[in-house]
Amino acid sequence: MSLPTVVWSVLLVLYLAFFAWYTSFGGPLSDDEIAHYVGILQERGRSADEIAGLRDFLASDTGDDFAMVNVIEMREPPLQIEGVSPGESAQQVLDRYMTYMYPALFSRACHPVVFGQAAAVALDAFGIEGARQWSTGAVMRYRSRRDMMEIATNPAFGDSHEFKIASMKKTVAFPIDPWMHLGDPRLVLGLLLLVVGLLVHGFEGHRRATRRAQGATTPASPLSSQP
Numbered sequence: 001m002s003l004p005t006v007v008w009s010v011l012l013v014l015y016l017a018f019f020a021w022y023t024s025f026g027g028p029l030s031d032d033e034i035a036h037y038v039g040i041l042q043e044r045g046r047s048a049d050e051i052a053g054l055r056d057f058l059a060s061d062t063g064d065d066f067a068m069v070n071v072i073e074m075r076e077p078p079l080q081i082e083g084v085s086p087g088e089s090a091q092q093v094l095d096r097y098m099t100y101m102y103p104a105l106f107s108r109a110c111h112p113v114v115f116g117q118a119a120a121v122a123l124d125a126f127g128i129e130g131a132r133q134w135s136t137g138a139v140m141r142y143r144s145r146r147d148m149m150e151i152a153t154n155p156a157f158g159d160s161h162e163f164k165i166a167s168m169k170k171t172v173a174f175p176i177d178p179w180m181h182l183g184d185p186r187l188v189l190g191l192l193l194l195v196v197g198l199l200v201h202g203f204e205g206h207r208r209a210t211r212r213a214q215g216a217t218t219p220a221s222p223l224s225s226q227p
């Protein structure tokens with residue numbers, strides 16, 4: 001088997017493995033799944049308005065990925081609840097909450113698409129009280145609504161949620177779907193692997209051409225011409 005064939009085969013396997021991990025194939029949530037997830041959050045004391053909004057969001061599931069827009073104002077100093085040491089910053093407390101969230105998110109191909117600190121107060125805000133001051137903005141990509149609910153209903157999430165409350169003064173989070181962005185990793189990785197494959201293919205072709213040229217220009221041995 002030639003080197004280009006091996007390389008193309010490896011690159012294809014890598015891409016298919018990434019695509020299978022990054023893409024949701026489970027389809028829309030079923031009524032039973034929605035009832036299961038909603039029931040867990042009702043037991044945890046979520047308000048009727050929150051439950052109604054969540055139920056509508058889950059019922060309109062497309063089975064595809066979506067993004068969550070988040071704006072946050074941190075609380076300084078954080079609330080002094082159990083587990084928060086005097087002198088800790090709100091970010092340190094939030095990091096304790098994210099100790100569970102990061103591996104849970106990344107294992108399900110959920111990750112930030114945009115993240116940054118506020119550069120100024122809100123430059124355009126009306127129709128809402130207390131919307132001028134924010135600390136952080138982020139857009140989080142979720143592989144599917146099922147993945148989001150699996151994370152949100154995991155008992156480990158409930159155990160650490162108090163640290164989120166202690167570190168944040170206020171926050172707004174709402175989903176967007178359908179959505180688009182120009183940096184889909186499936187496209188970026190596909191193009192990158194294509195470039196790697198073409199480079200290896202071209203290098204191998206050049207190497208073979210060089211060998212053939214060298215063989216054609218090498219003078220025959222005098223002994224080979226003698227009878």
